Amino acid sequence: DAKTTQPNSMESNEEEPVHLPCNHSTISGTDYIHWYRQLPSQGPEYVIHGLTSNVNNRMASLAIAEDRKSSTLILHRATLRDAAVYYCILRDSGNDMRFGAGTRLTVKP
Amino acid sequence: DTAVSQTPKYLVTQMGNDKSIKCEQNLGHDTMYWYKQDSKKFLKIMFSYNNKELIINETVPNRFSPKSPDKAHLNLHINSLELGDSAVYFCASSQTAGRGAGNTIYFGEGSWLTVV
Secondary structure, three states: OOOOEOOOEEEEEOOOOEEEEEEOOOOOOOOEEEEEEEOOOOOOEEEEEEOOOOEEOOOOEEEEOOOOOEEEEEEOOOOHHHOEEEEEEEEOOOOOOOOOOOEEEEEEO | OOOEEEEOOEEEEOOOOOEEEEEEEOOOOOEEEEEEEOOOOOEEEEEEEEOOEEEEEOOOOOOEEEEEEEOOEEEEEEOOOOHHHOEEEEEEEEOOOOOHHHOOEEEOOOEEEEEO
């Protein structure tokens, strides 16, 4: 799977939007962009994924650059419960998912 | 009902022992996984099974042996436990057939293994 680059950590204030960036300059045409998050002492959970078009769901939005070499996960209003490690992952097959170091998001009240 | 459940949640055992972690998914998925998260918090895939057949076997010591009696279960047996095996082990599942790279993986809550 192609590699992704994310900032090690980010901070946000509660109730404000958060934009979590991810660079994936070596993405291939068949790679899906997945975002997962891991809350403290829990297993990773699915957030959102996309291929080319921007995506919205109840948890977040995913903005994908036109050249697909970067993407941004958008949490519209951060809550304390959104404090987690966020992983941006490229996936080109159905057989595995390989995690990087992710971005640790801290949400301040 | 928990979608992916693993037992035990916590396990403390001595070096040299043999232990098993069980995993069951009730999502009807055809693919299951084991991941290891070490003290540095890196999540690494260990094994992947599709329809009870091993499809991914990363560089894992052969003391680790996964067993899939049916599509809904993937157990992890570890022989001769070592201190370095202390970690959190996550089981996961997904529906691979027909959805490929766009499908979602569902994780269990983890099994905290401590080897003393």
